[in-house]
Amino acid sequence: MDFLPLVLALTLPLLLGSLWLGLLVPRSVAGRVPLVLGNGLLLGLVLVPMLMRTLDFIGAGLSFRASASLTAVLVLLACLAHILWKKNRRGDATSSGEISSLTSKQKLIFAVFVALLALHVITLGLEILGRPLFPWDATMHWATKARVWYETGSIAPFVDNETWLELGGEGVFTDRHADYPITTPLLQVWINSAVGRWDESLMNLPWLMCLLGLGGAFYGQVRTAGISQTVAIIFTYMLMSMPLLNTHVALAGYADLFLGASYCTALMAFYNWSVTRQAWQGAIALIFAFACTLIKNEGFFWLLTFIPALLVVLLPGRKALITIFVALLCLLLLLFLFPRDLDVAGHSLNQLKLNFSPAALAGIATSIWVHGNWHLLGYLLVCLVPLGLASSKAVADKTLGVITALAAATVLFLFLFTSTRYSYGAMRLTAVGRISLHLAPGMLFLVTLFAAALLSREKLKAPQSM
Numbered sequence: 001m002d003f004l005p006l007v008l009a010l011t012l013p014l015l016l017g018s019l020w021l022g023l024l025v026p027r028s029v030a031g032r033v034p035l036v037l038g039n040g041l042l043l044g045l046v047l048v049p050m051l052m053r054t055l056d057f058i059g060a061g062l063s064f065r066a067s068a069s070l071t072a073v074l075v076l077l078a079c080l081a082h083i084l085w086k087k088n089r090r091g092d093a094t095s096s097g098e099i100s101s102l103t104s105k106q107k108l109i110f111a112v113f114v115a116l117l118a119l120h121v122i123t124l125g126l127e128i129l130g131r132p133l134f135p136w137d138a139t140m141h142w143a144t145k146a147r148v149w150y151e152t153g154s155i156a157p158f159v160d161n162e163t164w165l166e167l168g169g170e171g172v173f174t175d176r177h178a179d180y181p182i183t184t185p186l187l188q189v190w191i192n193s194a195v196g197r198w199d200e201s202l203m204n205l206p207w208l209m210c211l212l213g214l215g216g217a218f219y220g221q222v223r224t225a226g227i228s229q230t231v232a233i234i235f236t237y238m239l240m241s242m243p244l245l246n247t248h249v250a251l252a253g254y255a256d257l258f259l260g261a262s263y264c265t266a267l268m269a270f271y272n273w274s275v276t277r278q279a280w281q282g283a284i285a286l287i288f289a290f291a292c293t294l295i296k297n298e299g300f301f302w303l304l305t306f307i308p309a310l311l312v313v314l315l316p317g318r319k320a321l322i323t324i325f326v327a328l329l330c331l332l333l334l335l336f337l338f339p340r341d342l343d344v345a346g347h348s349l350n351q352l353k354l355n356f357s358p359a360a361l362a363g364i365a366t367s368i369w370v371h372g373n374w375h376l377l378g379y380l381l382v383c384l385v386p387l388g389l390a391s392s393k394a395v396a397d398k399t400l401g402v403i404t405a406l407a408a409a410t411v412l413f414l415f416l417f418t419s420t421r422y423s424y425g426a427m428r429l430t431a432v433g434r435i436s437l438h439l440a441p442g443m444l445f446l447v448t449l450f451a452a453a454l455l456s457r458e459k460l461k462a463p464q465s466m
Contacts, residue, residue, distance in 0.1 A: 138253020
């Protein structure tokens, strides 16, 4: 009896995001279908919780019937907009088929990797369906809210432990991170309210959907960047088969996968916007950059990494460097003058306990270059980024914005794990891997750009050497 509502709950976010996003993306874009479906699915996974919050705010609670009805209305409006859009833009060119232009050998390679991806997704889905809620943070930080809100049918307030004790627990609840954004637990409420019971396996299916959305968005943006189908599908497989990323799907319940997907999606759209200045790419970059703040507190800091990237893209080189240098000096001054007890995105200087811990560097290096968390991503970064930058000034200029964003994110990452109380997470090899997930998909996108540039350069050289 719960099969059809479950299918509806899994389908509506895809339809909501992809249909509205499809209005922005031109039909002539290479890789348009996976790009729209992937980005659309990720967008839907953010929009549905926002609709749930809106309904709860006006007093409708968290009823699946109400939230699904509102989502369906928006889907129908998007369908109507598509009908009107097609009437007004009949002459638009459409992109050629993704497969038809490939040689027989390329089609075979493409089919093999698609089959591997399908097998990968199926096995992860079976793992989710056969396993109840398991990870520590999932039970301590996220699903606590989901369980309370599912049982009460509304977004009951969560407060810190001290406030909960002062109020005697009257009308409020508490957990270890009462101030975390609520997008992730609302997705769990969405699934459970659809099936009409608290199901600790089915409610983890949004993590599989997030993986699918990330894979589609990655392939589509790589194709939009002008990279061939075979290279795009191979690197998409590398992304979707990353061991630690897959762990966060199979052992669902953490919010880090959603944050990594949002940041990567924003980064990819930002890159293509910086090259083409297409407004729809800029819109996608903005949407997902700000979506990061709706998933975890750390998302606010990843959002800030786009500021120096924008400066590099929009200003001449020297002006950009001077502006960034001045901004860094102001930031250092702010660290000394900033009130130490004032929270910014869930963190204060007092809580961070600033203190450099050089031993944390060994833990970071072990997580990235020794453990099998990210395949060979760490080595690919070290090898391909310098080679790619040295290979062509045009490639270096195109990638300067995305490199700046990732460099800023890396500085923040290193600061967190070497100069704050979170350094123990690097020394104990715990949180460092989880936070790496926020950046790893974006890092692989950069690697893909450089790998494709180097491969195309070799193809151009080959006929000359014969």
